[in-house]
Amino acid sequence: MDNNYFFNSMLQFAHGCLRGCPRLTKYVGNQEETVLKSRTLDRDRIINRWIDLHVNSKSPIQRASYQVFTDCHHEDYRPDQLEKHFRTVDVLKDLTDGYTSWNRIHMDEVINCDPKLTFVAVVQGYCQSGSKPLLLPTKIGNWQRCGNTGEKGKVILSQDYLNYLRMEHDFKVTKVLKAFFYRKCNLLAEIYDSLVKERHNKGTSPVLVQVIKSIVNFSCGYFGFNPNKRQAVSTRIVEFASKNYDISTYALEIGGIAGNKEYYIQRKFTPPGSKLRCPITPLPLYVMIVEYGKMRMAQHLSFLDRFVGKTRYRHLYSNTDNAVIAIAEDSLDEAVAPELGEDYYREKPDYVSADAGNLKIEWCLESDGEWKFASAMVHNYAVVASDAAVHKNSSLSNISAERSYDIACKMLERNSVEVEQERRVNKLLNTDTKQITLVMGGSKSSIM
Numbered sequence: 001m002d003n004n005y006f007f008n009s010m011l012q013f014a015h016g017c018l019r020g021c022p023r024l025t026k027y028v029g030n031q032e033e034t035v036l037k038s039r040t041l042d043r044d045r046i047i048n049r050w051i052d053l054h055v056n057s058k059s060p061i062q063r064a065s066y067q068v069f070t071d072c073h074h075e076d077y078r079p080d081q082l083e084k085h086f087r088t089v090d091v092l093k094d095l096t097d098g099y100t101s102w103n104r105i106h107m108d109e110v111i112n113c114d115p116k117l118t119f120v121a122v123v124q125g126y127c128q129s130g131s132k133p134l135l136l137p138t139k140i141g142n143w144q145r146c147g148n149t150g151e152k153g154k155v156i157l158s159q160d161y162l163n164y165l166r167m168e169h170d171f172k173v174t175k176v177l178k179a180f181f182y183r184k185c186n187l188l189a190e191i192y193d194s195l196v197k198e199r200h201n202k203g204t205s206p207v208l209v210q211v212i213k214s215i216v217n218f219s220c221g222y223f224g225f226n227p228n229k230r231q232a233v234s235t236r237i238v239e240f241a242s243k244n245y246d247i248s249t250y251a252l253e254i255g256g257i258a259g260n261k262e263y264y265i266q267r268k269f270t271p272p273g274s275k276l277r278c279p280i281t282p283l284p285l286y287v288m289i290v291e292y293g294k295m296r297m298a299q300h301l302s303f304l305d306r307f308v309g310k311t312r313y314r315h316l317y318s319n320t321d322n323a324v325i326a327i328a329e330d331s332l333d334e335a336v337a338p339e340l341g342e343d344y345y346r347e348k349p350d351y352v353s354a355d356a357g358n359l360k361i362e363w364c365l366e367s368d369g370e371w372k373f374a375s376a377m378v379h380n381y382a383v384v385a386s387d388a389a390v391h392k393n394s395s396l397s398n399i400s401a402e403r404s405y406d407i408a409c410k411m412l413e414r415n416s417v418e419v420e421q422e423r424r425v426n427k428l429l430n431t432d433t434k435q436i437t438l439v440m441g442g443s444k445s446s447i448m
Contacts, residue, residue: 006047006066009077015040021072042254044068046262054207062205091187110179111162118159120287121179124149128170131305133298142378145301145315158291164299182284192216196356220285234268241266244432293320296357303351307344308335317375323359324381330367365390376411376441397421411441 016037126148165171317324375381382404383392391401
């Protein structure tokens, strides 16, 4: 039986004590202890109810439990013990330990910075090996593989991506234009790693898969967002959240139960003003994830270059986490030269497998069928095949693959095309959609 554990740690100062501890002289926000305890009980009840309804009742194999740790009843969570842990436990000590800083810094000091730091840098440089592991934008908005940024070009690289380029492709940095340093947090990386692995586990329930996806997306998109620093303009008691609910303009609080129905307090806040400054905390998380995807794509394509050869495969299309590749044989293994077979099979598990971050086949067109492919821009490709079951249309909805292919061909001929589409207003915030007109192709694509 698989077990999933949901943990919550809370302070008596912010939640009160549910087990009879003496009252404190003051609580967070000058609130009454009874109010805090009531909200805490409601929170625990809702979480336990959600676990029973969406996890435990769905599968006899996968179970979940919810546990709360407090600073007043759990020895390891007392303030003095927490301070001790942050001095003696390595993973916690790393979060508070100091590091070297500079007022002025040389290029080599950026590349070989303090091991407690990582960075995102905007650089110029070239690969002395002659390979092309850089993914750079073109003037018309597409991307291409390059080995040199050129004197006027530049590329943004994470520390991991730069180290890979230097070690595997003899990349020489000629100029660092900007560098942004961040304290390393291995703990967050381990949490992401465990979440991604759990999401790809075949035994994970669909509900938990969606929860994990939301956790990762929200931690990247809203890390540092404080919903309490807003001015409420209306308050309603509701059974369900409004259809246009999103966390930037709404908030829900547990209300109570009446007639066996659960009710919530929904507050609507003043719309964000033009001078609103979004938190910058999520930016390095987003950049690091995207740069890791670009690095893995560069590694995969370099793997194909080495073992398949540029004359036996065509790189038709790729985005941060997917690629369309044509191979001269019926399988990747058959396309590898016999003399490279031993090295290929030894390295293959690091690049081609069902594990997250590796290449795996999502769909395949066999050589005995007829098919045609067109891609005119990023996030857009179409495949029309003799087998209609494998028609592909990557970016346009409610139109046929043949229509999408024709549109891509017109765009490649520098003609503009108008396409009516229904699009999500904000994928991260809600499920609202609106009808828009995409003007694609020509000198520039736009939305009407």
